[in-house]
Each structure stands twice: as structure tokens, then as C-alpha cells.
Amino acid sequence: MFALLKRDLYLALFSSSSFFYTSSFFVLVLIILPFLFGTNDVQLQVLFKGIIWIGLSLSILLTMDRIFNADYEDGNLDIIFQQNPSLETIIISKYITHWIVYCLPLFIVLPILSFLFYVSLDNFFLIFLNLFFGSLGMVFIVTFVSALTLGAKRTIFLKAIIVIPLFVPFLIFGTNLESWPILLALSMMSFVLSMYVSAYGLRLYVE
Amino acid sequence: MNELKIEDLTCYRGENLVLKDLNTKLKSGETLVIRGSNGSGKTTFLRVLSNFIKSYKGKILFNDQNVLEDSYYRYSFNFIGQKNSLKDNLSVKNNLRLWEIIYQKKISYSKILEEFNITHLIERDVTSLSDGQKKCISLLRLNFTESKIWYLDEPFVYLDEENSQKLIQKIKNFNNNNGIVIITSNINLQNTFTNEIKI
Amino acid sequence: MNLRLTNKQINIIEKANPFLIVSTVVAFTLGLYFSLLQSPPDYIQGDSMRIMYIHVPSAWFALMAYTILAGSSVLWFITRNPIFSIIARSIAQIGMIFTLISLVTGSIWGKPTWGVWWVWDARLTSMLLLFFLYLAYIFLWQSIINKDLASKISAALAIVGFVNIPIIKFSVDWWNTLHQPATISKLSSPSIDISMMVPLFIMTLATFLFLITVFFIRLRIEILDNKILRIREVK
Numbered sequence: 354m355f356a357l358l359k360r361d362l363y364l365a366l367f368s369s370s371s372f373f374y375t376s377s378f379f380v381l382v383l384i385i386l387p388f389l390f391g392t393n394d395v396q397l398q399v400l401f402k403g404i405i406w407i408g409l410s411l412s413i414l415l416t417m418d419r420i421f422n423a424d425y426e427d428g429n430l431d432i433i434f435q436q437n438p439s440l441e442t443i444i445i446s447k448y449i450t451h452w453i454v455y456c457l458p459l460f461i462v463l464p465i466l467s468f469l470f471y472v473s474l475d476n477f478f479l480i481f482l483n484l485f486f487g488s489l490g491m492v493f494i495v496t497f498v499s500a501l502t503l504g505a506k507r508t509i510f511l512k513a514i515i516v517i518p519l520f521v522p523f524l525i526f527g528t529n530l531e532s533w534p535i536l537l538a539l540s541m542m543s544f545v546l547s548m549y550v551s552a553y554g555l556r557l558y559v560e
Numbered sequence: 561m562n563e564l565k566i567e568d569l570t571c572y573r574g575e576n577l578v579l580k581d582l583n584t585k586l587k588s589g590e591t592l593v594i595r596g597s598n599g600s601g602k603t604t605f606l607r608v609l610s611n612f613i614k615s616y617k618g619k620i621l622f623n624d625q626n627v628l629e630d631s632y633y634r635y636s637f638n639f640i641g642q643k644n645s646l647k648d649n650l651s652v653k654n655n656l657r658l659w660e661i662i663y664q665k666k667i668s669y670s671k672i673l674e675e676f677n678i679t680h681l682i683e684r685d686v687t688s689l690s691d692g693q694k695k696c697i698s699l700l701r702l703n704f705t706e707s708k709i710w711y712l713d714e715p716f717v718y719l720d721e722e723n724s725q726k727l728i729q730k731i732k733n734f735n736n737n738n739g740i741v742i743i744t745s746n747i748n749l750q751n752t753f754t755n756e757i758k759i
Numbered sequence: 760m761n762l763r764l765t766n767k768q769i770n771i772i773e774k775a776n777p778f779l780i781v782s783t784v785v786a787f788t789l790g791l792y793f794s795l796l797q798s799p800p801d802y803i804q805g806d807s808m809r810i811m812y813i814h815v816p817s818a819w820f821a822l823m824a825y826t827i828l829a830g831s832s833v834l835w836f837i838t839r840n841p842i843f844s845i846i847a848r849s850i851a852q853i854g855m856i857f858t859l860i861s862l863v864t865g866s867i868w869g870k871p872t873w874g875v876w877w878v879w880d881a882r883l884t885s886m887l888l889l890f891f892l893y894l895a896y897i898f899l900w901q902s903i904i905n906k907d908l909a910s911k912i913s914a915a916l917a918i919v920g921f922v923n924i925p926i927i928k929f930s931v932d933w934w935n936t937l938h939q940p941a942t943i944s945k946l947s948s949p950s951i952d953i954s955m956m957v958p959l960f961i962m963t964l965a966t967f968l969f970l971i972t973v974f975f976i977r978l979r980i981e982i983l984d985n986k987i988l989r990i991r992e993v994k
């Protein structure tokens with residue numbers, strides 16, 4: 354499992370999806386806010402809570418082809434299957450990589466962003482918790498959708514149509530500051546669902 | 561001595577019968593060439609042998625043990641499919657490094673690249689290589705495992721005369737070291753490898 | 760797939776068809792007569808509430824269709840009988856259309872009631888998301904070329920969607936109480952007068968007959984499609 358994890362992280366590093374790029378993406382998505390809505394600080398605080406979830410969703414969603422599709426199309430998935438005895442370790446390793454590469458950078462820039470958007474310290478911690486538990490669940494969801502749609506024509510829009518309705522509960526509770534326990538519960542449910550469905554999807558495609 | 565035995569192998573893909581009642585036996589040092597027209601099930605056969613496809617009738621035995629139940633079987637073969645398993649946007653060196661991690665084996669890049677005389681390609685991006693060069697690099701994966709069996713799916717496609725000879729030499733060396741090889745091919749290899757079945 | 764079995768199924772469907780079409784027309788005529796002429800207008804909303812007789816049944820059947828979709832997907836997993844995959848596919852398109860009808864009629868109903876075409880009401884929003892769940896199912900099915908694989912994959916998606924419906928419903932309801940003044944969602948009156956119950960009942964029956972008719976036609980098309988596919992594959 355650690356070999357696969359290490360390999361995926363190196364792959365991300367080599368293909369220049371490094372922290373720097375993803376962090377810049379998050380910062381840029383958010384700094385367009387004042388340009389769009391003006392510099393009223395109360396309004397910005399409200400918008401910040403919402404747009405940061407759009408940034409997170411986009412970052413997870415737009416890169417979902419890298420979870421299984423890329424490896425499936427160039428044949429690396431065969432090697433991964435041969436070298437890893439259980440599907441579960443493959444899936445868990447993919448969760449971790451996707452989270453580290455496409456979600457973790459957000460948490461690194463989050464303090465700076467909160468500072469730019471006048472978020473108080475208490476709210477910062479709540480937003481942080483929400484994003485943390487929410488991002489876990491969202492990664493679980495894209496992973497199983499990615500496993501299921503391995504054989505579908507490669508269109509990110511089809512996948513977005515499947516994924517976004519599943520994201521809705523996360524987004525609804527995510528923008529409310531005190532609902533991190535609900536997000537944790539949602540993430541745990543999606544973990545169970547995701548393990549089953551991803552394993553099912555992968556098993557279909559190795560054949 | 562290793563022995564690979566295939567007994568009454570029958571395999572359906574969906575509703576279609578792809579493989580029917582295949583029987584064959586291979587011992588250490590032997591090479592089998594599978595011939596057949598396009599879409600005749602050569603790739604399916606190799607994928608069945610590599611345990612990717614698990615729903616079939618009949619038995620595949622490696623050293624008298626059913627490969628479906630043998631959890632070490634996966635370490636005893638190497639499968640090189642038609643997809644070249646290369647990341648297009650990375651350099652050859654980085655691709656080799658990724659394989660090194662996933663196969664958990666350290667390797668000297670220059671030494672294996674020398675096999676096909678492609679040492680000069682090491683810093684090049686895979687996108688800029690020709691199909692033949694990609695195929696050569698893809699075949700280098702054979703050096704990453706200590707396997708007893710090689711399954712090679714159309715290994716000679718895209719290879720020029722010189723590299724084909726090198727590959728044949730490599731297969732023969734492997735045979736001499738008690739390796740079993742199964743090759744699928746569109747072209748006639750009767751002069752090189754006598755053991756051949758048609759499907 | 761067993762071709763003889765499908766021939767028998769097609770025969771049953773073909774025999775039932777004229778009967779179904781006639782009874783749908785009769786039921787709709789009756790239903791429209793009662794709902795448009797025989798029943799009194801609502802004392803607050805006037806005549807505009809008569810659209811309820813279309814809106815409410817189609818919303819019910821939109822939800823029921825997803826239940827059938829998920830149910831037949833589960834049955835497909837258990838039995839691996841292709842007929843369940845065909846049923847799922849046929850009902851999905853119908854369910855999507857019913858969702859669309861309920862959204863459009865809801866919006867038309869909303870104009871005189873709320874003064875706007877669309878309100879972010881919990882039910883309407885949930886229906887909108889249901890529409891996209893149907894859409895995802897249908898698109899996924901179409902985008903996979905290998906149809907054996909497609910039925911395996913889309914069956915899994917149908918079940919995932921079904922598991923998610925209560926979660927989506929719960930979160931949308933919660934969101935609605937947070938952002939919406941409570942008065943609007945109460946407009947859909949909790950108690951219905953008996954004079955409205957009769958036309959609603961007949962219209963529900965008519966809509967159900969319509970659903971069954973269209974479902975049988977779709978089923979027949981899908982079975983024939985499947986047959987053509989098989990014959991092509993064998994050749």
C-alpha cells in the first residue's frame with residue numbers, strides 16, 4: 354500500500370500538480386470575490402464561506418480523472434492490480450493521495466485567506482473543521498464515481514452531473530458554521546458507500 | 561523446474577464464446593506463441609492467465625496449484641500488455657522511477673536502457689518518442705520483477721528488425737534461465753519459436 | 760438472454776397496449792371533467808390551484824419511478840436477469856419526464872400563488888435534484904458503449920442515488936428552514952376538501968394508467984433494442 358501511495362505522490366509531483374499550483378488555484382478562486390462583489394467586508398465574509406466550497410468542489414471534481422482514469426488508460430492500473438493484493442488498499446491509498454494533493458493545499462492557504470477576508474479566529478476554526486470533514490467525504494464520493502465511470506466516454510461534464518447532486522448535502526451543511534458533526538457523519542456514510550462501490554467498479558474493469 | 565498447465569480453458573465475454581477448450585502444458589525454458597486473427601481472444605487469454613479475468617471454466621495450474629487460489633502466483637509472472645503503461649507528460653527517467661517505486665525494486669537505468677540502445681532517450685518526454693521507442697521502454701518492465709513467467713501481448717508490434725532480434729535474444733536468455741514465455745502475435749514466428757497454437 | 764422469453768413478454772405487452780391506451784383516455788377525460796368543471800375553485804387561490812390535479816400525481820409518480828428504478832436494480836443484482844435492467848432503463852426516462860412535468864407545473868402554479876415562477880422551496884429544490892439524479896443515470900447508460908457493462912454500472916448508480924435521496928431530502932429541508940420564511944412552504948394546504956379529493960383521486964389513477972401505458976411501450980422498445988443488439992453481437 355505504501356508503495357502505491359508513494360508512487361502516486363511522486364506522480365503528482367512529477368506532473369507538476371504540486372502544492373504550489375493547487376494552493377495558487379485556491380487563492381485565485383477567492384481573490385476574484387472582491388472584484389465581483391465589491392469590498393464590503395460583511396458581505397465578503399458571507400461570500401467567503403460559500404465560495405471556498407466552490408473552490409474545494411472544483412479542485413476535487415476537475416481532477417477526478419487522475420484517480421483511476423489516467424492509470425486505466427495507459428495500462429498502469431494493470432501493474433497496480435498485480436502488485437497490490439487487495440482492492441481495499443488500492444482504494445484507500447487513492448483516497449489519501451487525492452486528499453493530500455488536491456485538498457491539503459487549501460488548508461495551508463486557509464489562514465492567509467481567512468485573514469484577507471476578515472474572518473474571526475473562532476469562525477476560522479469552525480470553517481477549518483467543516484472543510485476538513487467535508488473534503489474527506491467529497492473525496493470518497495469522487496473516488497467511487499471515478500471507479501464506476503472508468504469505461505464511460507471521458508467527459509468531465511458527465512461526471513460532474515453525477516457528482517454534484519451527491520455534493521449538495523456537503524455544501525448545504527458546509528456553509529453552516531456549527532455543523533461539522535453532521536459533515537463527519539456524512540463523510541463516514543460516504544466512506545462505507547464508497548468502499549463498496551469503488552471495489553465493485555474496479556472489479557468490473559480489470560476483467 | 562516450473563510447470564504451467566492449462567486444462568479445458570473456456571471463457572465467455574458477455575454472450576460471446578472467446579476461448580474454447582484450450583489445453584496446453586509448458587515447462588521451464590519453453591516459449592509458446594499464440595497466433596490468431598484480430599479479435600480472436602489472444603489478449604483475453606493472456607488476461608485470464610494473469611488472473612485479471614477470473615470468471616472462466618477449466619483450470620490453470622502453476623506447479624500443480626490452481627492459480628486462482630495461489631496468492632504468490634501474482635509475484636511469479638510479468639504481464640506486458642499492449643498499453644505501454646507510460647505517463648506521456650513525464651520524462652523516461654521519471655517513468656522508470658515510478659515503476660521502481662511500484663515494483664519496489666532498485667534498478668540501474670543506464671544498464672537496462674542499453675539493452676535496446678536507447679540510453680540517449682533518458683531525459684526525453686515520452687510524448688516526443690516514436691511508438692517503437694515507447695514499446696522498447698515498455699518492455700523494460702521485464703527487468704523489474706524476478707518472475708518465472710512472462711506474458712507478452714504483441715511485443716513485436718512497432719519494433720524494427722534490430723530491436724526485434726534483441727527481444728528474441730532476451731526471450732531466449734530468459735528461457736535458458738528456466739523462464740516460461742507466452743507471446744501473442746499476428747506475425748509468423750515459426751522460424752524462431754516452434755511451439756505454437758492457433759486460436 | 761433467453762430470446763423466447765422476451766418474445767412472450769412482448770406478446771403480453773402488445774396485447775395489453777390497446778386496452779391500456781383506451782382506459783388512459785377514458786380516465787383522463789373523466790378526471791379532467793371532474794377537476795376542471797365539477798370541483799369548486801379554491802377559496803384562496805381560485806382556479807389556479809386546479810393545476811394541482813396534474814402537479815401532485817406527477818410528483819408522486821416521479822418519486823415512485825425512482826423507487827422502481829432502484830428496486831429493479833437491486834433485483835438485477837440478485838437475479839442477474841436482464842429484464843430487470845430493461846425495466847430500470849424504461850422507467851428512468853419516464854421518471855425523468857414526470858419530474859420535469861411536476862417541476863414545470865409547480866412553477867406555473869407558483870406564478871399566481873407566490874408571484875414568481877420559481878421559489879427555492881424545499882420540495883421544488885428536492886425535485887430539481889431528483890431530476891439531475893435521473894439525468895445522471897440516463898447519461899451514464901448512454902455514455903458506455905459496452906451495454907453489458909453499462910447495465911452493471913448504471914444499476915450501481917441507481918442504488919447509490921436511492922441511498923442518497925433521503926440524505927438530499929433531509930439536508931434540503933434543513934437548508935430551507937434556515938433560509939426561508941416559513942409561510943411559503945405552508946401554502947400547500949395540509950387539509951383537502953372532499954370535493955377536491957374525488958378529482959385528485961381520478962387524476963392520480965389516470966396518471967398512473969398513463970405511466971403504465973408509456974412504460975409498456977418503452978419496455979417493448981427496449982426489449983426489441985436489446986434483441987437487435989444480441990443478434991448483431993452473435994453475428
